[in-house]
Amino acid sequence: MQANILIVEDDTILANDIAEMITPFASSTIAHDGENGELLGKNGIFDLAILDLMLPQENGYDVLGHWRTEQHLELPILILTAKDTLTDKLRGFNLGADDYLTKPFHREELIARIKALLKRSGLLSDETLLQVADFTIDLNRRTVTYKKQSLQLNGKEFDLLVYFAQNPNVIITKERIFDRLWGFESETALTVVEVYISNLRKKLKTVTADQSIKTLRNVGYLFEVNK
Amino acid sequence: MQANILIVEDDTILANDIAEMITPFASSTIAHDGENGELLGKNGIFDLAILDLMLPQENGYDVLGHWRTEQHLELPILILTAKDTLTDKLRGFNLGADDYLTKPFHREELIARIKALLKRSGLLSDETLLQVADFTIDLNRRTVTYKKQSLQLNGKEFDLLVYFAQNPNVIITKERIFDRLWGFESETALTVVEVYISNLRKKLKTVTADQSIKTLRNVGYLFEVNK
């Protein structure tokens, strides 16, 4: 699966420019102000966010803060801004940013930094093996093995497991799963998620006894993995 | 568990300076040239490496290259160097660096970047862990432990404890609890709060004798904690 990047940047030209540069390895969505950016990010369907600080409606610090403290989003966040003082940088890092690049910058450096972050989360397309606990997931061949036993998963079941594997030990709401796998605009009923959870659990049960997918009623699902 | 950092830097003063600054959250080992640095890194005992590029014996690019391609070391690597051209940076990232900081730099920024990298690898205590008195509350997994004993709390009980833990030694009125957990507009009767206070107290009693939730009649509740 390709990485999915959120670009929060009010400079339309720059935003489109960035979007264009990352097409070879990621898809992207652009938000032109803080409020929209925060809202989009909340969906939890992005693997990385590029965040400007000086934005209309809501500044980047607030967006970052809300994401990290209210939504507990764990996606890597790269701040891209003209604010170049030490104080600004420290504030960004303290709020939970992963990287901080100041304008003006070389496009190639931005790309390199994005790739470095994606590589860490195992999301860069040349990094095809996702290893979590006893699962080995081959994102290119779309195959799964659990302790050497291979697992036969169909499309959405596979996507679901990948999403869990990319977010182990974090609660994921049913809505997030839905948005990520079906897209916000989908007409499908939200309850499909339950069906796929059920199917996936059944298949996992054929290879392991322990239920790694926990249900937290009224909250979400949790892929529990002991490191 | 403390992080263990390798500093490969020929400037003794700087190396010691860095080592000193990270002592609060990590232990460190210093190598003064590339050859020694590479050798030390090969041990695979480090959680992060800070790597200079211009080094005696063997330059940093080679060290980095060997680590990543021959040893397949996966530790995060931060390049710290005077080489500030785009070409240098790209080369560093292409060889597998995770971050690249150019000299001169602010010590605080280096620390912030190191922490950001460690946080990603789960080696820096996560701030989603809420520690109050003997309680450890994991906001991501919605789990609670009291002195190592785990506590099973359902949705609203957990939310209530979190609210208290975020406001220790402060009086909270019943109305504020209600507004926070149920929302202003809720149709529910205010007395649910009492029910949940009761339930929470009962569950807390299974792990500790002392009543930390005090009632202040006609005023509110108080989560009493001796710091």
Next chain:
DNA sequence: AGTTTTAAGCTTCATTTATGGTTGATCCAC
């Protein structure tokens, strides 16, 4: 044929309401 989606019945359990009991502040008679 294989995958995705909907539908339907069923189970579970968090939430809410209801009930009766306890506490403790306030008032008043003595």
Next chain:
DNA sequence: GTGGATCAACCATAAATGAAGCTTAAAACT
């Protein structure tokens, strides 16, 4: 001021409720 009556605030338990989630199978896509 002492003792009792009163009353509202609060506690504890339990039952009711209903929404959330599970499972299966059939329908509708591809």
